[in-house]
Amino acid sequence: MSAALTYLVSDTVPGSYLTSVIDRHADDDALIAGDDGTPVVWAHRFVNTNGKRRVFGSLLHGTMATALPSAMGLKKAAPDRQVIALCGDGGLAMLFGELLTVVQENIPVKIAVYDNGKLGFVEIEQKSEGMLDTFTKLKNPDFGRVADAIGLWGKTVRKASELESSVSEWLAQPGPALLNVIVNPLELVKPPFIEAKPVVGMALYSTRAFLNGRGADVLEMLRENF
Numbered sequence: 662m663s664a665a666l667t668y669l670v671s672d673t674v675p676g677s678y679l680t681s682v683i684d685r686h687a688d689d690d691a692l693i694a695g696d697d698g699t700p701v702v703w704a705h706r707f708v709n710t711n712g713k714r715r716v717f718g719s720l721l722h723g724t725m726a727t728a729l730p731s732a733m734g735l736k737k738a739a740p741d742r743q744v745i746a747l748c749g750d751g752g753l754a755m756l757f758g759e760l761l762t763v764v765q766e767n768i769p770v771k772i773a774v775y776d777n778g779k780l781g782f783v784e785i786e787q788k789s790e791g792m793l794d795t796f797t798k799l800k801n802p803d804f805g806r807v808a809d810a811i812g813l814w815g816k817t818v819r820k821a822s823e824l825e826s827s828v829s830e831w832l833a834q835p836g837p838a839l840l841n842v843i844v845n846p847l848e849l850v851k852p853p854f855i856e857a858k859p860v861v862g863m864a865l866y867s868t869r870a871f872l873n874g875r876g877a878d879v880l881e882m883l884r885e886n887f
Contacts (some may be wrong), residue, residue: 672820674699675885676775676844679824680707680747683773686828688743694731696752697724699781699808700775702850704747726752729759732770743771743832750776750801757807763837764812771832772802772813772839777846785850789858791865793873808839817841847882 663766680703690713695701701718709715717735719727732746745822753774763770784797799882808815814834818827831840867879 696728700747713882726755791862804841814838
């Protein structure tokens with residue numbers, strides 16, 4: 662069964678799948694900015710740059726919320742090219758004021774929100790060190806409705822079966838537009854090679870989770886990723 666068919670059957674949206682759908686619908690010469698964390702990882706893994714597209718991210722440890730301001734600057738510098746910001750929910754929440762600037766200046770960037778309800782990359786780092794995830798959960802608003810309330814086109818998607826048409830509709834908007842996608846919260850960023858330390862760390866995290874009554878989280882993580 663193909664990955665896309667698997668997601669359609671479960672009707673859930675991994676962040677990696679969202680990125681692959683955006684890749685299929687984006688312009689051949691699109692400029693794509695990703696928040697440091699899982700969005701920029703998925704961008705580098707699943708966006709076909711094809712010699713024309715460009716992917717931007719700070720790629721520095723500890724930076725957050727660079728996608729939206731980078732996209733605004735890119736659109737001003739290249740007004741004739743499609744510009745897409747791949748934002749984490751934590752990153753976007755840090756820069757709500759920038760959304761008002763997008764409206765005020767009518768900057769027609771396309772904003773995708775990877776809404777997993779957490780600081781996802783921070784949580785993965787904690788787990789790989791053998792720690793229980795701590796202070797990573799977020800209480801998010803519906804970012805699609807927030808966008809609509811402040812003057813952007815906004816929409817929230819929760820099902821994989823709705824994703825293709827929603828991405829196409831979002832990218833076709835003439836002005837600034839925000840697509841909020843509820844993505845699987847337990848999808849891991851798996852490196853192309855395996856080192857012993859994170860394997861031991863994840864095993865230690867799993868043991869601690871079971872001992873603290875959170876075994877369901879471990880089982881769900883395994884189901885989502887393996």
